[in-house]
Amino acid sequence: MSLPWINIGIVLLLGASFIGAGWYFSRRVAAADEYILGSGQLGVAFGMTSLLAFWITGNTMLAAPESAYSYGIIGAAGYGLTGGLAVVLFGLLSKRIHQVIPHGKTVGDYYRTRFGDTNYYIFFVLLVIYILGMIVTQGIGGGVLLEQIFDIPYLVAVPLTFFIVIVYSYFGGFRSVAGVAYFQVLLILVVALVVPPLVYLNVGFEPTYEGMLQNAPTSLNLFEPAALLFLFGFAFVGTGEVFMDNTFWQRAYAIRRDVVVKTFMLSGIGWGLVPLAVASLAFVALGFGDSPEQINQVAPLVAQIYGGDIAGWLFLVAVWSALCSTTAASINSLATLVMNDIIPDIKEDVADEELLAYGKYLTITVGVLGLLLSLPQILTMLQMLIFLGVINAAFLFPIIAGLWWEKASPQAVLIAATAATVVGYAVYFTIGDLQGVIASGWVSFILTFGISLLRPDDFEWQNLRDVGKPIGGDRE
Amino acid sequence: MVTMVWVYAAVVLLAVLAVLLAGPYLGLYGDRDPFTESANEDRKET
Numbered sequence: 001m002s003l004p005w006i007n008i009g010i011v012l013l014l015g016a017s018f019i020g021a022g023w024y025f026s027r028r029v030a031a032a033d034e035y036i037l038g039s040g041q042l043g044v045a046f047g048m049t050s051l052l053a054f055w056i057t058g059n060t061m062l063a064a065p066e067s068a069y070s071y072g073i074i075g076a077a078g079y080g081l082t083g084g085l086a087v088v089l090f091g092l093l094s095k096r097i098h099q100v101i102p103h104g105k106t107v108g109d110y111y112r113t114r115f116g117d118t119n120y121y122i123f124f125v126l127l128v129i130y131i132l133g134m135i136v137t138q139g140i141g142g143g144v145l146l147e148q149i150f151d152i153p154y155l156v157a158v159p160l161t162f163f164i165v166i167v168y169s170y171f172g173g174f175r176s177v178a179g180v181a182y183f184q185v186l187l188i189l190v191v192a193l194v195v196p197p198l199v200y201l202n203v204g205f206e207p208t209y210e211g212m213l214q215n216a217p218t219s220l221n222l223f224e225p226a227a228l229l230f231l232f233g234f235a236f237v238g239t240g241e242v243f244m245d246n247t248f249w250q251r252a253y254a255i256r257r258d259v260v261v262k263t264f265m266l267s268g269i270g271w272g273l274v275p276l277a278v279a280s281l282a283f284v285a286l287g288f289g290d291s292p293e294q295i296n297q298v299a300p301l302v303a304q305i306y307g308g309d310i311a312g313w314l315f316l317v318a319v320w321s322a323l324c325s326t327t328a329a330s331i332n333s334l335a336t337l338v339m340n341d342i343i344p345d346i347k348e349d350v351a352d353e354e355l356l357a358y359g360k361y362l363t364i365t366v367g368v369l370g371l372l373l374s375l376p377q378i379l380t381m382l383q384m385l386i387f388l389g390v391i392n393a394a395f396l397f398p399i400i401a402g403l404w405w406e407k408a409s410p411q412a413v414l415i416a417a418t419a420a421t422v423v424g425y426a427v428y429f430t431i432g433d434l435q436g437v438i439a440s441g442w443v444s445f446i447l448t449f450g451i452s453l454l455r456p457d458d459f460e461w462q463n464l465r466d467v468g469k470p471i472g473g474d475r476e
Numbered sequence: 477m478v479t480m481v482w483v484y485a486a487v488v489l490l491a492v493l494a495v496l497l498a499g500p501y502l503g504l505y506g507d508r509d510p511f512t513e514s515a516n517e518d519r520k521e522t
Contacts, residue, residue, distance in 0.1 A: 092497045225479040232486035239493065400496055438486045445492060 007150040008160075010313060011320060015164035018180050018324060025179030026172025032355035035173030036105050036250065036336040046178060047255040047263040048270070053181030054247050054330075055087060055267070056188050056274050057134075058141035058323035061315075063382045064275035065299035067230065068282035070382075072212075072219025074227035076279035082235040084272025086242040090252070091264025096403050097249070098257040100461055103468035107249040108341035113467050114402045114459065115410040122417065124341070126391045127244060131334045132373060134245075135327055135366075137384045139374025141296065142323040148297050150316055158374050161323065166367035169328045170360055173336065174250065177328045184321040191318030192277045199306045203284055211287025219286050233434030236441050237385055240392025243399050247333040296382065331370065335362035386433045393441040394420035397448040405452070406459040412451035420444035 029035055042050065060083070068076035101110050107127070112120035139158055146157035168176055200208070212219055221227070242248050255263050281299040284306060285292070292298045300319065304312035339359040344350055350358075394417050401408035420443040428436025495504070 089493070089497050092501065096500070225483065228483045229479050229486070232483055232490060235490055236486065396493070400493075404496075404500070432482075435482050438482055438489065441489050442485065445489065 003153075003156070004151040007146070007152055007313075007316065008156075010316060011146070011152070011157075011160060014317065014320065015160070015324075018164060018184075019168045021180045021183060022168025022171050022176035025176045029172045029175050029356075032339065032352050032359060033105065034175060035356055035359045036340055042178070042251075042255045042263075044259050044263050044266070046182060047251065047259065048267045049182045049185045050178040050254070051087065051248075051251055051264065051267040052271055053178075053185045053188075053322075053325035054251070055083065055242075055271055055326075056185065056322050057326035058138045058145075058319060059326075059382075059385060060271075060275050061188075061278055061319040061322050062141050062145065062296040062299060063385065064279040065282040065302075066296040066382050067234075068279035069285060069295055069298045071227040071230045072216065072221065072224070072286070074222060074224065074231050075219075076276060076282070078227070078231035078234050079279060080272045080274075080276035082231070082238040083275060084268045084270075085235065086238040087248075087268030087271055088265055089239055089268075090242045090248055091261050091268060093243075093400070093403060094252040094255075094260045094264050095257065097252045098260060100403060101464040101467055102257075104253055104464075105250070105468055106337050106340050107244070107246045108337055109467050110249070110402075110464065111399070112341065113464050115398070115413050119398075119410050119414050119417070120341075122414070123395065124337075126395070126421070127246065127337070128334065130241075130244065130388050130391055131246070131330050131337075132370065133384055133388045135330045135334075135370035136373045138323045138327040138330070139370055140377050140384075142320065142327075143374065144294060144377065145297065145300060145316075145319055145323075148293060150312075154377075155375070159371060161320070161327070162367055162371040162374070165324050165327045165331065166364060169331050169335075169367065170363045173332055173359055173363070174254070177325075177332045178254075180328070181325050184325040187321045188274070188318045191314045192274045195303050195307055195311050195315055195318075196277050196280050198311050199281060199284060199302060202306050203288070208284055208287035211289070212283060215289050216286045219283075229434050233438050234386075234389075236393045236396070236437050237389030237434075240389055240394075240396045240437075240441070241385075244392050244395045245333070246337050247329050250333060250336070327370070331363060331366045334366045335359060338362050338366075383433070386437060387428070389437040390424035390428055390440045391421060393437050394424060394444050396441060397444045401448050401452065402459075406461065407456035408448065408452045408459070409455060409457035411455065411457075412448050415451060416444050416447035419447055 064076065064079040067079045071078065104110055108120065108124065111123050139162065142161045143154040143158040146152040147154040168180055218224055252260060278299050281302040284302045285298050290301065290305065292301045300312065300315050303315040336359060339355060339362055343355060343358050398413040398417055402413070420440045423443045424436045424440025427439040
């Protein structure tokens with residue numbers, strides 16, 4: 001079998017530049033805290049690129065067109081609006097996070113102090129499942145993309161991708177991941193701005209619309225119940241992901257307090273445009289009757305058929321950059337979560353250099369685990385996101401209530417999160433996937449607030465203010 | 477029809493979520509200023 005060396009060459013060239021940049025940004029990392037949060041003083045520019053690089057995932061580039069192909073106009077709008085809205089909503093919380101837990105470093109710092117060890121360990125286990133799931137979706141997406149569209153065998157593509165990501169994440173942790181993300185986002189945005197117009201210039205808007213009207217008229221229906229369910233149900237998947245994911249909490253802590261809300265707001269609005277742009281490629285497939293072997297490969301297929309080789313390669317660069325940035329951020333997120341929350345529990349009085357070394361070992365461990373779990377292809381990306389959305393929705397209301405309301409009790413949160421997960425998956429498997437996410441959200445909301453009203457707690461906010469220590473001096 | 481019931485359930489819960497998150501900015505959480513004083517301090521003062 002002959003390998004497509006030009007495509008492999010593009011991946012290797014990009015990978016080498018990511019590793020070089022990762023090493024460059026790692027030079028100033030001397031302490032464990034810097035491995036977790038960098039300087040803790042990110043401004044709007046690096047804050048936005050760091051957020052966009054993580055949140056413009058392989059899912060955004062591949063599953064957004066998948067949802068547009070499955071649900072039409074509403075699918076594209078739903079993906080773009082709900083993911084962007086989720087970041088905007090988290091922005092509303094970010095200033096409060098800075099206020100109540102000014103020296104926190106992970107979501108675990110908040111959740112454990114606020115709701116106690118029992119709640120935290122349940123949260124931690126489900127969070128690990130979620131982050132690993134996120135890493136696996138990127139791994140599978142990358143492998144399938146490189147194999148089906150660019151002829152690089154799956155078993156070569158996945159290890160190659162993980163090797164590059166692990167190496168540059170290993171050097172400087174958050175600092176390397178956020179630094180490399182700056183360049184990755186520029187690449188992604190350029191491609192998202194260039195490829196869809198290039199394709200539409202070749203095929204024309206009117207023939208696409210006429211084709212959709214003839215081949216897939218329901219894709220143009222704005223009141224199709226299944227599409228509306230996707231639009232509103234998927235909002236909980238996106239919002240739950242953002243609120244629970246340690247990656248967003250890391251960035252909320254890492255961005256300066258005076259610009260944190262603005263940074264999240266601008267990132268949310270900017271993010272929404274990327275999936276809308278790439279999802280529009282799916283309309284061409286619908287209009288001209290192209291059916292990909294796997295639905296999540298619809299956008300790269302259209303880019304290659306109607307945009308030519310250059311558009312195909314550009315799309316490869318963008319999707320692969322998105323996959324790398326999200327995988328790196330997720331690996332760093334899980335490794336530093338264990339490093340910050342679990343290692344000090346297992347080993348008392350651990351020295352800072354030792355903790356930093358643990359962080360690096362954990363980066364390799366998480367990365368290799370992600371690689372091994374990605375080798376078998378389990379679900380499509382969208383299916384995996386919705387499956388994990390049940391867990392995300394279960395923790396949405398405990399997180400919000402705990403940040404604002406001293407009466408939100410650990411007992412209520414324990415019952416709410418557990419019952420929401422169980423009920424959510426029962427509905428998921430018996431009625432429908434998005435219905436499971438919605439049910440999980442409702443159970444979480446009713447039980448968190450209902451039980452806390454009946455048996456209120458009286459949380460002392462000072463406990464959260466006492467968590468952690470400032471990085472390089474007080475940030476207040 | 478059944479699908480639309482789930483759609484309405486999602487819309488209502490999203491509205492609840494939006495109100496919860498926008499509440500402090502709309503002054504719905506009483507007279508405490510979440511960004512300058514902690515809730516406990518407010519409660520002790522009253």
